[in-house]
Amino acid sequence: MGETGFIELLYDQSRIPVARNQENVISVFLRNSHVLHSSLGWDYINDYRKYKEAMEKQYDSLILGYSTMYCDFKRAGEIIANNPNANLYFLTTDYTEQLPAALIYSKRPFELIANFERQIKHVKILEEYCKKINRVNLNSLVLRNPNNEIPKKYDLIYYGQKREHRERYFREYFQGNYIHVSALKKNVKWFRNVGCDTKWVKRLKWNTGRETLNLFKYSLYMEDENTHDNYSYLASRFYECLTCNVVQFFDINCKNTIERSGIDFEDEFFVDGRKDLKNKVENSDFDRLLRLQKRLWLSKALMEKKSVIESVDCIIKGNAKKPTIEECHEKYKERIKGVKHDD
Numbered sequence: 001m002g003e004t005g006f007i008e009l010l011y012d013q014s015r016i017p018v019a020r021n022q023e024n025v026i027s028v029f030l031r032n033s034h035v036l037h038s039s040l041g042w043d044y045i046n047d048y049r050k051y052k053e054a055m056e057k058q059y060d061s062l063i064l065g066y067s068t069m070y071c072d073f074k075r076a077g078e079i080i081a082n083n084p085n086a087n088l089y090f091l092t093t094d095y096t097e098q099l100p101a102a103l104i105y106s107k108r109p110f111e112l113i114a115n116f117e118r119q120i121k122h123v124k125i126l127e128e129y130c131k132k133i134n135r136v137n138l139n140s141l142v143l144r145n146p147n148n149e150i151p152k153k154y155d156l157i158y159y160g161q162k163r164e165h166r167e168r169y170f171r172e173y174f175q176g177n178y179i180h181v182s183a184l185k186k187n188v189k190w191f192r193n194v195g196c197d198t199k200w201v202k203r204l205k206w207n208t209g210r211e212t213l214n215l216f217k218y219s220l221y222m223e224d225e226n227t228h229d230n231y232s233y234l235a236s237r238f239y240e241c242l243t244c245n246v247v248q249f250f251d252i253n254c255k256n257t258i259e260r261s262g263i264d265f266e267d268e269f270f271v272d273g274r275k276d277l278k279n280k281v282e283n284s285d286f287d288r289l290l291r292l293q294k295r296l297w298l299s300k301a302l303m304e305k306k307s308v309i310e311s312v313d314c315i316i317k318g319n320a321k322k323p324t325i326e327e328c329h330e331k332y333k334e335r336i337k338g339v340k341h342d343d
Contacts (some may be wrong), residue, residue, distance in 0.1 A: 002058070002059065002060035002061075003043055003057065003059050003060060004040070004042045004043065004059060004060065004061040004062075004063065004316055005042065005043045005045055005054055005057070005059040005061070005062045005063070005079065005083075005086075006033070006036070006037045006042040006043065006044050006045060006063045006065060007045045007054075007062060007063065007064050007065065007076045007079060007102075008030075008033060008044070008045065008046045008065045009045060009046065009047075009051060009071065009072040009075050009076050028093070028139070028142055028236040028240075029065070029091075029093055031141075031142055031206070032093070032138055032139070032141040032142055032236070033065045033091065035141040035142075035309070036091075036141065036309065036312060039309050040309065040312070040313050040316075042063070043057070043059070045079065051075050051079070054079050054082075055078065055079065055082055058083060058085075058086075059083050059086045060085075060086060060087065061086055061087045061088075061089065061316050062079065062080060062083055062086045062087070062088055062089070063088075063089045063090070063091060063316070064076065064088070064089070064090045064091070064100045064102065064103055065090075065091045071100060071101075071102075073100060073101040073102045073105075074102075076100065076102035077101070077102035077105060077106065080102055080103075080106045080108070081106070087110075087111070087316075087318075088103065088106070088108055088109070088110035088111070089110060089111050089112075089113055089315075089316065090103055090110060090111075090112055090113070091113045091114075091138065092112065092113070092114050092115065093114075093115040093116075093138050093139055093236075094115075094116075095114075095116040095117075095226065095227075095230070095232065096165075099125060099126075104125060107129070108129065109129055109130075109131045110129060110130060110131070111130070111131060111132045111133070111134060111315070112126070112130055112132070112133045112134065113134045113136055113138070113312060113315060114133055114134070114135055114136070114138075115135070115136070115137065115138045115139055115232055115233050116135070116227075116230065116231070116232035116233070117135070117230045117231045117232065134315050136308055136311050136312060136315070137233040137234075137304060137308050138233070138308065139233050139234060139235055139236040139238070139239060140233070140239055140301060140304045140305045140308050141305055141308060141309070142236045142239050142240055142243075143239035143240075143242060143243060143301055143302060143305050144208075144243045145243070145302070146242065146243055146244070146245055146294070146298070147209050147211070147214055147243060147244055147245060148209075149245050150214055150215075152215060152216060152217045152286075153215040153216075154180060154215055154216045154217070155178075155216070155217050155218060155281050156178065156179045156180065156216065156217070156218045156219070156220065156277075156281050157179070157180045157181075157182060157201075157213070157216045157218070157219050157220070157246075158173065158174070158179060158180070158181050158182070158219065158220040158222075159181075159182035159183075159203075159204055159213075159219075159237070160182075160235075160237060162183065162187045162190050162191065163224055165224035165225050165226050165227075166222060166223070166224050166225070167194045167195075168225075169222045169251060169253070170191060170194060170195075170196050171194060171195040171196060172273055172274055173220060173222070173251075173273075173274045173277065174191065174196035174197070174198040175196070175197055175198060175274060176197075176198060176274070177198065177199045178274075178277075178278045178281070179198055179199065179220065179274075179277075180198075180199050180200075180201045180216070181196070181198050181199065181200055181201065182200075182201050182202065182203055182204050183200060183201075183203070184203055185202075188200050211240070211243075211244050213240060213241070213244040213246055214244045214245065214246075216244075216246055217246065217247060217281075217286050218246065218247050218248070218249060218281050218284075218286070219237065219241050219246045219247070219248050219249070220248075220249055220251070220271070220277060221235070221237060221238065221248050221249065221250045221251065221254065222250075222251040222253070222254065223235070223251070223253070223254050223257060225253075227257060228253060228254075228256055228257070229256070231256075231257060231260050232257070233261070234257070234261050234263070239301060239305075242293070242294070242297060242298055242301060245290060247284075247286060247289045247290050247293060248269065248293065249269060249270070249271045249277055249280060249281075250269055250270055250271065251270075251271060251272075252270045252271065252272040255270070263296065263297055263300070264296040264297070265296070266292065266296070268280075268289075269289075269293075
């Protein structure tokens, strides 16, 4: 196999995770994609210099990894056009995400590497040009071995994007000061307009080993209504909480997702409304629950992360048969021999 190029050209280069400890790399996808390209040795095309170098090369595979207003789609499109024989891929973890303009305008077949069952954007384009959808648990890539435990300063947090398909759950849980809700200042108005009145805090910081999340005992996990019936792998919050020693309570409406995920689960982790959540936060034995959740989830999740890295490698290389989780684990150990890793 020849070289693989990973295109992540953004107008605002401060958003690129150029180092593991870069302050405030908020986008979970940028953190996930950094794990992939650094683990698999892809050519990381993330600035003008790399763009100029890429225009002098021919790639067997090109991967697009971001689709927002910050993307430099013009230059990404030029790289695609300069590689007419390259296989094209788009990595995405969000079923509401738009396809990259560079991919749409290329009018070429591509494969999707996705975290979910059903995409709701650009359905007609997918039907015409998407030749295969590869479902892989990309969210697990954010996981690392747990940080050293520190004294907890706060009880309960919810963090995540504002989501129109989650409004009724926001209204239920975001009432009163028992919960901290992390949100961009510009989004607080949106939350208030849909009926939320709670304790707002700034967006979390994600310095490796010093994440703001470490300061909290508990986190609330909920999902979009669409996800109840259209499976998506567990969100990045599940894996971030494992890394930061945070106990998770799951809204009862996530039950189908939990069952389909295959993780071992105890019903005491479910909550049914804010009264139930508040009661559990006030009366649970945090240390016991933390030990229990680590025992149930941590080792399997770490294995799954390694499996995902090897599975994505197989997809890009066009291997028909993906290795088992055990084979992936052995391949991963062989891959990182002599390489310093934090996971």
